[in-house]
Each structure stands twice: as C-alpha cells, then as structure tokens.
Amino acid sequence: MAPPVRALLFDVFGTVVDWRTSVAREVTPFLAEHAPGTDPVEFAAAWRRRYQPAMDAVRSGARPFTRLDILHRENLEAVLADHGIDPAGLEEATLDHLNKAWHRLDPWPDSVEGLRRLKTRFIIAPLSNGNIALMLNLAKRAGLPWDAILGAEVAQAYKPSPAAYLRTAEILGLPPEACMLVAAHNGDLAAARRCGFRTAFIPRPTEYGPDQAKDLLPEQDWDFVAPSFPALADQLGCPPA
C-alpha cells in the first residue's frame, strides 16, 4: 500500500503564478522608452521561449548547474538584441531590475487561498526550476505561505531530470510516493510519476494566452485533477478557509 502523501511540491511558473501577463506588465515602461511599438506580451513570450533551451545545457551536463537568475539574464540580453536594443548600452541597474521581473510575478487568483488550506494538512513547497532567491522574493511579495523553498537550486538539477524530483524527496526524508507534484504541465507530471511521485494536474488554460493549445486536458490518469488549488484542497479533505 502506498504511504500517505506528506508533501505537496508545486511547479510555480504557470501553475502558481501567471508569468506571462506579469512579465509583460513589468517590461512595459522599459519597452515604451527603448523600443516603442514592441508588444510587451510578445516580448515576455520571446523571453520565455529561451527558457527550456537555456536549461538544456545544464541538463545535458555540458554546463555546470547555473541558477535561473543567471540564465534569465543571458536570455534577456539575447531577447533585447533581437528587439534591436543593445544591452551594453543600458545601465546595470536597469538590466537587473528588468531581469528581476521574474521575482515580481502575480499568483493566479486562487493560489494563495488554496495554498493556505493545503498547508494545514501537508508540507507545501515549490519544486520549481526558479532559484531560491527568485522563489523567495516572489513568495514574499505574493504572500505564498510555503513551508520551505525547494527546487532546482536545492537539488542542483533542473526538471524534468529525475534528480530534481528524487533529491527533493530525499532532502525531505520521504519516499517519492509520499510526495505529490502539483503542476499545470503534463510533461512535468509524467517525469515526476516516473520517479514515483503522486501527481495532481491543475490546468491553467490561459498560461500562454487565449490561444493556448497544450496542457488543456490531462494526458494521463493523474491521481488528482482539479480546476483550482481550493478545489484540490477540497479533494484532499483540507478544512475550508
């Protein structure tokens, strides 16, 4: 018999927070000044498109573990250049503030209430590819009541590498079966399941905007499927808010 779930580990970008509209909001004043006419939402999406490729160098072992703030910064400079802005012509403080747009992401409207409820029965922590400072600053600003900040930097491995999940369970002193990944992405859940984690799918159908084509539906029989964090809390028997 599987052990009871003790820890809920959360994907964050897309699952807990709305990175797309938040990053767009954060870059809007900069773009208005330096690249008038650029669509901030398109800029955010272009920045995000460089996210997975940047981590691939670490996943493959070609590059030692490098925290996401640094990868985001490299990607930012490339995206600026793609939009005709020379990053070398900008102040360091301007670049750093832009890069930390990822520390200022807004949660989905149900996230905080749901996490508060889930926290009463479970350990709750991010298992994100975001680094510790990013996750901590984001949580502090948004009021996410994590019990700990776990994830890629603590595990020294990027999801979906198995080490990201397995080391997290080991750090918690729990078998993988006592850990459940909560995510809006079927691929992340599939990787977690292969490591023995339980799985909860929370679709976020506008993460990529109104025309989103993927991750609208569960692609496997995940242990739980819920339309929001409070709905997951209901399914898991957590007391009401």
Place this chain on the structure above:
Amino acid sequence: MAPPVRALLFDVFGTVVDWRTSVAREVTPFLAEHAPGTDPVEFAAAWRRRYQPAMDAVRSGARPFTRLDILHRENLEAVLADHGIDPAGLEEATLDHLNKAWHRLDPWPDSVEGLRRLKTRFIIAPLSNGNIALMLNLAKRAGLPWDAILGAEVAQAYKPSPAAYLRTAEILGLPPEACMLVAAHNGDLAAARRCGFRTAFIPRPTEYGPDQAKDLLPEQDWDFVAPSFPALADQLGCPPA
C-alpha cells in the same frame, strides 16, 4: 554606507528552540523502559556534546558533507552504548523516532510572536546546522513562520565555516552586509561578522540549564543586543503584534 539589512538569518538550536528540555522530554519514555534511573536531561546533554565533534570531520574536509540527521543518528548510537544500551538490539523504528526528537523541539516562549513581527519587515530564515527536513518538520510543528529554510545543507557547509554564511548570502542574492545573523552564541556571531554579516545577540541564559556559564553576555559590540525576539523587533522598528 552599509546597505540596509534585508534578511535575518537565525541560529536555531538554543536561539529559537529549547533543545535541552525538549530532547529530555522526548527520550524520557524510552529511558524509563530501557535504562531506568538515567537522567533524561543528562542524556540530552551527552547527545549534544557529540554535536560539534561530529561536524568537525566535515569542516576539516575529512568527510564529505553529511546532513545532521545522519550525524545525530551516529551520535545517538554512541550515547546509547555509553548508557549501557546496545542500539543493535533496538527496532529501527524506535531508533528513528528517538533520533527525530530533534525534529520535535519546542520554541522559547517569545520565538513565534517575535518571528511573526520580524517577518513583516525582513526575510526570515534559519541559518542552522540542522538539515532541511529537520528544520522544516520542527518549524511546521512549532509554527515558526520562516520564509525559506536555509542553512548548512543548502550551503553544504557547517557553521562556523565561512562558506556557511557567505553561500547563504550569495543564494539570497544579497551582499553579506545586508544579512544579519541572530544568535544566542558569541562564537557564531563572531564568525558571521568576519564574513561581513550584521549581528544580533539574543542571550538564552538557560539553554544549558540553570548553571550555564557561557554566552550570558555579549563578548563584542554586536549591532543589536536584545533579551527576546519581540524586543529585537522593537529595536528594528517592526510593528507590534
């Protein structure tokens, strides 16, 4: 001019929690059964006396980083033997439960209220030699409202090695001067100050019992000296509870 303090990092054993009476309470039923007449407080102190020597092997590089739960377990088996109890004759579940006495330590009476107030103005996190699972389970049970669980396991170095402090600041994305160690131990504060940390001394004059002879008074001109966490919150201008 020094940057403002952004993060308060806390020593935990002795500073936030009363390990001595808590461990004694936790081992009392076991000792009553297996070694009647053994003083639980003396047993706790004997277990604790093996704490610093066990970490020395890691600090010196003789042993790779090994989390505290494992060192505590090795020390437990040695202390049991010292008290005439053969650990090989005990169930694994019994040993594990005893070892996790360190996950069930009670806070000093002022700790939770003080941390809640300090959290409104600062990032608050443990910078303990305790491992992540230990700190997390302890915090969850005691209601310590940490923003993150940092410390030796995240930094992969035991205090007072400089790496324990410097890597913590670096992980937070802060200069050491923006970090303040809060501790009941002059030696810990001295090591943090050598790394550039600000310092706050909170004496805990009964950590080692009524006859405690050390760490009763500040041994340097620490940046702050306060008799409790709420008093520190007052000094740092945090709003009342």
